[in-house]
Amino acid sequence: MGKPDKFPEQSQKQPGKEHKMNPVPEVIRKNYQGSDKLKNKIAFITGGDSGIGRSVAVHFAREGANIAIIYVEENEDAKHTKELVEKEGKQCLLLQGDVKEKKFCKEAIKKCVETYGGVDIVVNNAAVQFPKDNIEDISEEQLHTTFQTNIYPYFHIVKAALPHLKEKGVFINTASVTAYRGSGHLLDYSSTKGAIVTFTRSLAKMLAEKKIRVNGVAPGPIWTPLIPATFNNVSDFGQDTLLGRAGQPSEVAPAYVFLASEDSSYMTGQFLHVNGGELVGA
Structure with missing residues (x-):
């Protein structure tokens, strides 16, 4: 499919539904060739029903993995x-x-292990965002919801999954370009994404002796259900990038394939920046 520079006006309520988007995001390129990079692996993905999570699930499957998704x-x-x-x-x-519920996170990992016999790759991806131009407008309820959705589950999922991961197991965490350059209208969201960067680097050090790698992806403006469910005006979304457009989930998911596979065997504690050309610090 083509990659539009502009999107038609549209709006949804959070968490957003992919089948109602116009245009529907591209999940995987028709010419993407799988090569068994993840053959016989088990991948667990939060927020895997749509957007980046869906694209990661389909790419992983094309590379040979069985999938479990939270939605x-x-x-x-x-x-x-x-x-x-x-x-x-x-x-x-x-x-x-x-x-947000610790008990559910634990039960979800347990169900995955019971179904497939284990877990090899964990992708922490689920997130919410609620734009506010002033800090005074960020309610305590919103603050709790953002942190309890965007960063707390990373701890819960990792704690539940870790006993089941063997040597060469992989954690991949989804941060954001906002973690590196900030966002004046997404203060609480960008704060959680900054926390995810530090969480990833620290967990990588913690698990290095176990030969379990921990890396992440920091996407820029990607056309997912979270966008029309968040912003009133999406027509100019992503046009301020060097490439002059928003990215598609299909352009982000291969970064997760790289980090999940042995192609990245000498990487841990790192982030890949798929953001349309914005230069950010490491």
Whole structure:
């Protein structure tokens, strides 16, 4: 599909539904060739029903992995992700629940292990954002929701998954370009993404002796359901990048494949910046 410079006006309520987007995001390039980089691996992905998470699930499946995804309420999107994964000849376990709940995170990992016999790759990806131009407008409730959704589950998921990961296991965490250059209208969101960067670097040091790698991806403006569910005006979304447009999930997911596979065997504690050309610090 083409990659539009501008998007039609549209709006949704959070968490957003991919099947209602115009245009629908590109999940995977037609010419993307899998090469068994993740053959016989088990991948667990939070926020895997749509957007970047869906694209990662389908790319992982094309590379040979069976998939388990967490989603909140987007049943139609989750069902379609399952269909896309199964079209690649792999299995997809759907786990509906709220990652803010520690008990659910633990149960989801347990269900994945019971279903597939283990877990090899964990992708922490689920997130919310609520733009506010002034700090005075960020309520205590919003602050708690953002942190409890965007960073707390990373701790819960890792603690639950770690006993099941063997040597060469992988954690991949989704941060954001806002963690590196800040965002005046996403103060609480960018703060959680900065925390994810530090979490990733610290966890990498903690798990190095276990031969478990921890890396992350810091996307820029990517066309996902979170965008029309967040902003009133999406027509200019992503146009301020060097490439002059927003990215598609299909352009981000291969970075996760790289970090999940042995192609990145000498990398840990690092972030890949898929952001349309914005130069940021390491």
